[in-house]
Structures are given as structure tokens and as C-alpha cells.
Amino acid sequence: MRFNKISLAASVFSCSILLTACGGGDDTPPKTVASADTTAAVTSTTAQVMVDKSFSFDSGVSALGTTSATTLALSGSSTAPTFSISSGGNTATGNMTYGSCIFKITQSNYPATFTKLQVGATTEVKPCDLKLATAGLTAGSTNSFVKWILGNASSISQGVTVTISESGVVTVSGTPFGTVTLVIATGATGAGG
Numbered sequence: 311m312r313f314n315k316i317s318l319a320a321s322v323f324s325c326s327i328l329l330t331a332c333g334g335g336d337d338t339p340p341k342t343v344a345s346a347d348t349t350a351a352v353t354s355t356t357a358q359v360m361v362d363k364s365f366s367f368d369s370g371v372s373a374l375g376t377t378s379a380t381t382l383a384l385s386g387s388s389t390a391p392t393f394s395i396s397s398g399g400n401t402a403t404g405n406m407t408y409g410s411c412i413f414k415i416t417q418s419n420y421p422a423t424f425t426k427l428q429v430g431a432t433t434e435v436k437p438c439d440l441k442l443a444t445a446g447l448t449a450g451s452t453n454s455f456v457k458w459i460l461g462n463a464s465s466i467s468q469g470v471t472v473t474i475s476e477s478g479v480v481t482v483s484g485t486p487f488g489t490v491t492l493v494i495a496t497g498a499t500g501a502g503g
Contacts, residue, residue, distance in 0.1 A: 311389040312495050327445065341494070341495040342448065342493060342495065343445075343489040343492065344444040344446065344480075344493075345490065346444070347442060347445050348442040348444045348487060349440070349487045349488075350442070350487050351442050352438045352458075353408055354389045355485065356487060359382045359487070361385065361387065363383065363468055365457075365465035365466070366380070366381070367463050367465050370397060371373065372463060373426075373461030373463065374413065374460070375428075378397050379397060380395060380396065380477040381395070382460075390405070392406070400421070402415050402420055403417045403418070404416040408481075409434070409440040410434050410436040411434070412432060412434045413432070413435065415428060415429055415431045432447050435460050435461050436461065437460075437461070438459070439458075439459040441456065441457045441464070442454060442456045442472065442487060443467070444453045444480060447472065448474070449476045450473065451472065451473040452473075453470070453472070455467035455468060456468050456470075456482065470483060471483050474492075478492050491503070
């Protein structure tokens with residue numbers, strides 16, 4: 311009789327451990343995360359996250375004719391931004407408009423071999439996108455990174471504050487940026503689970 315009580319107690323204890331290990335009784339909803347990074351075209355809206363920042367391109371921006379480390383900075387307003395591009399000790403400035411990104415040079419000290427960076431030159435760069443690191447982020451606000459994609463060149467990441475709503479709407483420092491699909495977190499999404 312005593313053996314049966316001990317066996318019964320051990321069985322109940324084993325089952326409770328097994329249920330706990332399997333998540334039995336846990337009413338916590340599954341964690342959801344963004345399924346991918348978010349890419350948006352540079353427009354007067356999305357460019358708000360770029361104004362007064364400098365983006366570095368380690369290998370240059372071939373679409374603008376540079377092949378060495380290049381810095382591109384936007385200033386002014388997102389609706390009528392001005393830009394400064396610097397590489398190899400040279401600088402060109404001008405105005406940027408949209409429809410991809412269209413750079414019109416108004417001042418430059420680049421040698422004549424840099425035809426796209428001479429005064430009066432206008433160059434349209436496609437694609438002209440912002441790529442925001444959202445894959446694996448949960449809903450709410452957090453720090454993340456954005457890269458400027460110009461043609462086949464990608465800048466070094468810049469830190470930004472990202473907010474993802476429960477429905478997947480993405481904003482950067484309050485600026486509407488796009489939407490992302492939220493999925494249940496698993497090891498495959500890189501978010502643990």
C-alpha cells in the first residue's frame with residue numbers, strides 16, 4: 311500500500327514537471343516580430359529621417375561617379391533638400407528632388423573627369439531607397455538602423471528610433487515609413503521563442 315502511494319506521488323510530480331516543461335497552463339500570448347526588413351523609396355516624407363544626417367559609402371557611389379569613400383549629407387527640409395557630396399578631398403553641393411533621387415549640382419570643385427559632379431550636371435539615381443532593419447523587432451519602440459541605397463551602393467548604417475504598431479505600421483522618429491508583416495517568433499525569425 312505504501313509503495314502505491316509513493317508511486318502515485320512520483321507519477322503526479324513527474325506529470326507536473328512535464329506539463330511545466332511543455333508550457334502547459336501558460337496563458338501568455340505568443341511573441342510576434344517583424345518578418346523582414348522594411349524598404350521604402352526616398353520621398354519628401356521618408357527623407358525626413360535623413361535631413362541633417364551624413365551617410366558614408368565606403369566604396370563610393372558609382373551612380374554619382376565616385377569610387378572611393380564618399381560622404382553624402384542632406385540638409386534644409388525634406389520637401390526641398392540640399393545635399394553635399396564629398397570624396398577624395400573634393401566637394402559638390404546642390405539640390406535634390408524626387409522621382410528616385412535627382413541630384414542637380416550647383417557648386418563643385420571636382421576635376422572635369424567627374425562629369426556627374428560638375429556644375430550644371432543633373433543625375434537621376436535609381437533605386438534611391440532607405441532600408442530599415444526591422445526583421446525580428448517586436449511591436450513597440452526600439453533603436454534600429456537605416457541604410458541609404460543609391461543605385462548599387464549601400465551606405466553604412468545610421469541609428470534611428472523605430473516604432474512598429476500591433477498592426478505592423480512602421481514609423482521612424484514619428485515619420486511614416488511603411489508596413490511590415492508580424493509573425494510568431496521562432497528560432498527561424500532570429501527572435502528566439
